[in-house]
Structures are given as structure tokens and as C-alpha cells.
Amino acid sequence: MKIYFAASEADPFAKSGGLGDVAAALPRQLANMGYDVRVVLPMYSNIPHQLRKEFIYKYNFYVEMPKVHQYAGVFTYEYQGVQYYFIDNEYYFARNGLYGFFDDGERFSFYNRALLDLLIREEFYPDIIHLNDWHTGAAAALFKEFYAHQPGFEKTRTIFTIHNLKYQGIFPYSVLKDYLGLGDEYFSYDKMEHFGNINFLKAGLSLADFVTTVSQTYASELQYAYYSEGLHSLILHRANDIRGIVNGIDVEHYNPATDPDIFKNYDSEHIEGKKKNKTELQKLLGLHEDPDVPLLGLISRLTPQKGLDLLAFIFDELMEENVQVVLLGSGKEEIENQFLEFSHRYRSKASANIFFSPSLAKKIYAASDIFLMPSRFEPCGLGQLIAMRYGSVPVVRKTGGLADTVVPYNRFTGEGTGFAFQNFNAHELLFTIKDALYYYHNDVTAWKSIITQAMEADHSWKSSAKEYVRLYKELIAK
Template sequence: MLKILHVASEATPFVKTGGLADVIGSLPKALQQKGMDVRVVLPKYGTIPEQWRSQMRWKKSITVPLAWRNQFCGIETVQHDGITFYFIDNEYYFHRKHIYGYDDDGERFAYFSRAVLEILPHMDFQPQILHCHDWHTGLVSVFLESFYSHLPFYEKIRTVFTIHNLQYQGIFPKHLLSDVLGLDESYFTMDSLEYYGQINYMKGGLVFSDLLTTVSKSYGEEIQTPYYGENLDGLLKKRRKHLFGIVNGIDYDLYNPANDPYIFLPYHDSLQDKSFNKIKLQESLGLPIDSNTPMVAIVSRLVSSKGLDLIAHVLDELLSLDLQMVVLGTGEEKYELLFRRAAERFPHKLSAHIQFDEKLARQIYAASDLFLMPSRFEPCGIGQLIALRYGSVPIVRETGGLKDTVQAYNDYTCTGNGFSFTHYNAHDMLFTVRRALQYYQDKKLWSRIFENAIHSDYSWRQSAQQYINLYKTLFFQAP
């Protein structure tokens, strides 16, 4: 039984800003179900709800060195879904209104990375693998190499580093190298942490970790090219033999239309029951009630990387088609205004909700016929996976995880669970939407596409096994 400690900055149900939290909330459970001994360590943020804070049990207090500083570190634990979560408590760094976005984020997450290594001898658990996620934990492998690898307790620990989104790298001024990280000039080189005169935490994880993964096979290939590589493509190409793409899954217990308490009528694979959800959502949103009108959903962060500039370019043309559109999300002001104003101009065609609302999100997945996600890039994507689970047929651009999880419907083989287009072009997207609407009008054909979508399996079962196989290569011959 392998012992694995996941190190991350967020996880459901404790704290969430994006898809990373969903992964850390569900992957460890899937690994444990396959016989692994899995734990998770997180910062104890002030934003964690009281229902969880009240359940935390104090374990021990220690001191964490950070260059010339010695900082307090409380170790607390809580059990959730059979998984032990450890929380690193330091109110100076983490008791704030937000999780990220502070001038001292470089110091905060350097402290977290160092604290993770310091608490290991004080836990009732000695991990064989530290599985670190995104830039916030990139220094764990650096610190392990520089301060701990010669110590008997740490010498056999191996590291895996997962890129969830290469766009966010944790880039900070050089002076942190000695003043915060406590590292000498030998770490300020092209082969180490140096990045255009600054230091890059993500790069640290990429250079010093034993194995690298990212959240889909296609994204793993894309980030080795200049267009997607965010100036790290050379390094990633250099480490390509140690880089593996494993597509994310979703928690099929959490996202289950057969027993979802948020939706109007639970269903298995019934288009009729799904249609009832559409009628009830039309009623609640004030849209014209018509079960035959196709409903297109967008549940997303409203940012340019999600392809919203394509939608903006042809929105009026989209809304001239025989469809209804429901939008849920928050993000860049220009896109929030775009959908608000369009909803005012087309109140019978578009319902826009500039907010985050989990209940409404589930109702939209359950009610919608089509799910539009034309991302410019998408490491994995979770929206299309939830949409497939609820039988909302995705329309996506062929990039990253979207390419790996949504296969265009094929008339000859009757296979495929969605619709896709290749080039990042608004009219290619519009053509694909029109094509999907044509298929929707053929009820027998649409029923087949719906069946293909809702019976797609993107639970964690297969991906968790791929992670286990990868972990084992660190200690044994590949299975």
C-alpha cells in the first residue's frame, strides 16, 4: 500500500476558487478506494466555514524556519469522506478575507511549502510520495532537495508535481530567494528558479520534482509548444520523458442526476424527465415555456480564455437562432456587461445570472440540451464533464481536455458524445452550433447523441488507476 500525501492550496468542501479544489476533494477518495493510504494537507484559511473549523482537532504546534524567520505552525486535522485532512495554522499568513491576491503571496506559500515538510515527522503518517499541485506548492520539491533530502526520514520520499493551469506560475522578485526562501545564488540560474530576472515557483516544481503530470493528455502535448507553453515550453520539452497527461474526473456520487437534491426532477437517462427539468427552469427564469426549444447553457468563469470573445463576436447571430440561452458565472466586467445587456435586449432568448450559485448551476446542467464551451485553451475542464454526466451535449473547441473528453458525433459510426470545431474562430463556432441545432430537430438522432453523452464515463475510476500506475514507477518496475 502506497502512502501518498496530496499538497494543495484548496479543496472542496473546505475552500474553493476553481477546479483544483474539485480535484483535491475527489481524487484522494478515488485513490483510497483502490487501496492507497492517502492524506491531504492544506492551509487553514480564515474563510473556511465554521462547520469545518469546529470539527478540526489540534495535534501539535511546531516552529517553521523561513530564511531568518522562525514562524509558528499549528497542525490540525479533520476527517471527511474517509480521508484525513491536515491543516497548517498560521493566522498571520492565512487568516484573511481572501485566499490569494496579496502582496506577500510569495512569502505565504513559501511558508506553506516549508511547513508541509516540517510537519511530516510530527504526523502519524510517513508518506512515500508528496503529490504537489500548482505553483502554490512548487517549492516543496525545491526545499526537499535543498534542506531535507540528506536526512534519513526524508531520503526515500519522492515527488509528483501536477500542472492544473500553466498560465498561473507564481512569479516573484529575486530578493525573496535569500530573504524568504533561504536559498543561495546557485538556485538563481536558468536550470533552477530564475525566470526573466525573477523567481518562478511553478518552475521550481517542474525542475525539482521526480515526475510531472498535467490534467489531460492533449494539454500535456500542447504546453510543449510556444503557443501554449507560457515561456516554459523549452523546460517542459526537456522533461517530456517525465511528463504525463492524465485527464481529470469528477465525483460521480456528488454529480448524479439520479439523486441530485438541487434539480427539479431526478433522472437516469430519460430525455422526457430531462425535458421536465427544462420546463421548470424556463418557468423559474421567466423564459417562454416550450419543451421543444433547445436550451444552450454556459456555466463558466466569464474570462477571455473560456472563448467568450468568440461568443461576443457572434452573440446577436446566436440569439437569432431558434434557441434559448442561459448563462451563469462571474468574471471580467466586459463579459458580465455583455450578457447583462444582451439579456435586456433579448429577454425571451437569454437569461443571464452574473453570480455563482451551485443550486442554479445543477438546474442548468439538468435542464439544458447543449453546453457551450469554446475555450481558447483548457487544461482539462470540468464543465463539459458535468454536462456529459447530466446529458447536456457539449459544443467545444478541440483543445486540451476538451479534445480528450468530447468526441464529435459521427453519422456513419453513430459514435461521439458532442460537437467540436478546431480553429479558434467565431464563425466556425457558430457553424457548429447550427449543426448541433439541426441534429436536435431529429428526435431519433438526438436521442442517440444524448445516450452517448450521458453514458460517457469520466468518473475518477480510470484516472485514479493511471495515477497509481505512475506512482509505482517511482519505486518498482512499471506495471
């Protein structure tokens, strides 16, 4: 089976969020299973130089768009058993950042056309074209219009994965005609039209042969208007063609037994190593050094989606407890300033680190006793999976992938990998944190059992990759 995986980012080449992790780990797992997997990405100028210098230039061609024609260089690189293609165009991709530019509609129209043209030039006719998020959504429309009936593509099927419905790639109508080169038949509510504009994500949602989301619960939640971000009717129309497959994590990369970024390595049989990580992190961040004080970690984009307003509302009450809080992430300025103010007010108990550092993130996972994810919605979430891998007990809201991956502790059976609350309510969050603190302080046996269950749970890509393979085979058989 031949699989063509199209994304806008993949670790370690470019990454702004969870998509970068998925686009790296899933193709690698599929390749390990013996499938011919090829990944295509934009060749951003901020790809690390030590990787970029290994890329091999192959050839170039021109992408013909109605308004412009643009150079597309093709570079290749094999990384961890996966063949990568990089589409080069300095006008579009030699910028300080991945997205958020005034001409993103033009940039990603070019990329969507180029990634499909590449297939013909490579004479690679995949069984599956797997598109991801709005950045590649328009390729579903382009494939149907220009490629599906060409020799070699007769049996090719398209899958579109929604990693986060919040971000849709909405651009003026002119992008449809000037850059995608699609006719007005695509400017309809059941295809790409969106309140007078065009919507790249909607193209993938409406025109791909099948749609997946990144957890079973999120797939169900999207059928409710509260979660569907203005696409409720279309999602209900395609409900039979939408399936949730939960993400995994790279368990080799995230392994506290071998991780070089943490202060002391440990495993589920030697969890006392977490205390050394805690005291070293406390020292690094200027917190009061105490191996026994419960340390609460939070690593997140600072956006309304992540439920930071709940934590802010009860922060003063939380500081009345004997706890410490460490936050890492950046985002909306008002949220950043709010938590910076908390860290100044509670200097020995709270640390707000308004940036992102993969190394510091791992140190927080390893040092923290409790990991907070009070999300308003969460398509899958990787933070809770990594936290469990490092023995940091998650306290989460039961939504999306958080509901699918964290088993709430049951004091009667002793089963559970974390704690969860149902309603988006600040004091439900506070009471759930206090519930976790109760076991931390008063029932060491139960607490160690929760940590062990969390660390030994299988959150690798193995089972999820098998689900994708089953889906691929179902589509090919149709």
C-alpha cells in the same frame, strides 16, 4: 503505499476552480483503493463553519524562515475516508479569499515549508509527495535542498501536477532568500528564475521527479510555444518526464438521478425529466417558458481563456435562431458587462448570472440541451464532463482535455457524445452550434442517442486513479 497530497484548495473546504474538485476526488479514490493517503491544506478562515468546528487541534510549531519565524497550528479531520491536515496561521490565512494578495509569495513560502516540516513532526515518510500547481511548486525545491537526504525520505519521490500553466506564482527575487531560504543556485533559468523574478510553478516543473498535466492532449500542446506560457524550453527539456492523465469527476456528487439541487431527477433511460428542469429554470430566470426551445448553457470563469469573445462575436447571429442562452460565472469586468448587456437586449432569450452558485450550476446542467465550451485552451475542463453526466450535449473546441473527453458525433456510425470545432474562430463555433441544433430539431433518434452515450460514458476517477498508481509505482521502483 503512502501518498502525501499537497494542494491549496479541496472541496468542500475551499474551492476556487477545478483544482478544488481534483484535490478532493483523487485522494478519496486512492483511499478507496486501499492506499494511505493524507491531504494537507491551508486553514483558511472561510472554510465552512460546520466543517471547521469538527477539526481537531493536534499541536503547533514554528516555521523558521530567514526573515521571520511564524506560528503553524496543526488541525486534523477525517473526511470521506481521507486524513486531512490543516496548517493554521491567521496572519496568512484569515482573509477574505484564497489568493491574489500582495504577500502571496510570503504566504505560500510559509505554507510550502510548513507542509514539509509537518511530515517530520508526524513521522510520516511518504513514498510519494504529490504537489499541485504553483501554490505548492516551491516544495519541490525545498524538499531537494533540505529534506530529501534526511532519514526516512531516502525513497520518497515527488510529483508535480500542472492544472493550468497560465497561473505560475511569480514573485520578486527577495522571496527566494527572505522566505524560502534557498541560495542563488536556484536562481537560474533551469530552476526558479523567471525574467528577474522567481517562479513557484517553474520550481515544480524543473525539480520534481516527475510532472503530470490533466489531459494527454494538453501535455502535447505544452510542447508548443503558443501554449507554454514562456516556459517552452524547460518543457521541451523535461518532455520525457511529463505525462498527461485526464481528470475525472465525482459521479456520486454529480448524479442527476439523485441530485437534490435539481428540479426533477432523471437518468439516461428517462431523459424526458430534463424538460421539467428546463421549464422550471426558465421560470426561475425569467425566460420565455417553452420546453421545446433548445437551451444553451455556459458555466465558466469569465476570462479570455474560455473563448467568451467568440460567443460574444456571434451572439446577435445566434439570437436569430430559436434558442435560449444561460450563462453563470464571474471574472473580467468587461466580459461580465458584455453579457449583461446581451441579457438586457434579449430579455426573454438570454440570462447572464454574474456570480457563482453550485446549486444554480447543477440546475443549468440539468436543464440545458447544449453546453458551450469554446475555450482558447483547456488543460482538462470539468464542465464538459459534468454536462455529459447530466445529458447536456457539449459543443467544444478541440483543445486539451476537451479533445480527450468529448467524442464528436459521427453521423455514419452514430457514435459520439458531443460536437467539436478545430480552429479558434467565432463562425466555426456558430456553425458547430447550428450542426447540433439540426440534430436536436430534425433527428430525435440521433439526438437521444448522443445524450445516452454522453450520460453513460465513464468519466469517474476510477481509471485515472489507476493511471496515477501505475506512475507512482514506476517512480518508487527507480
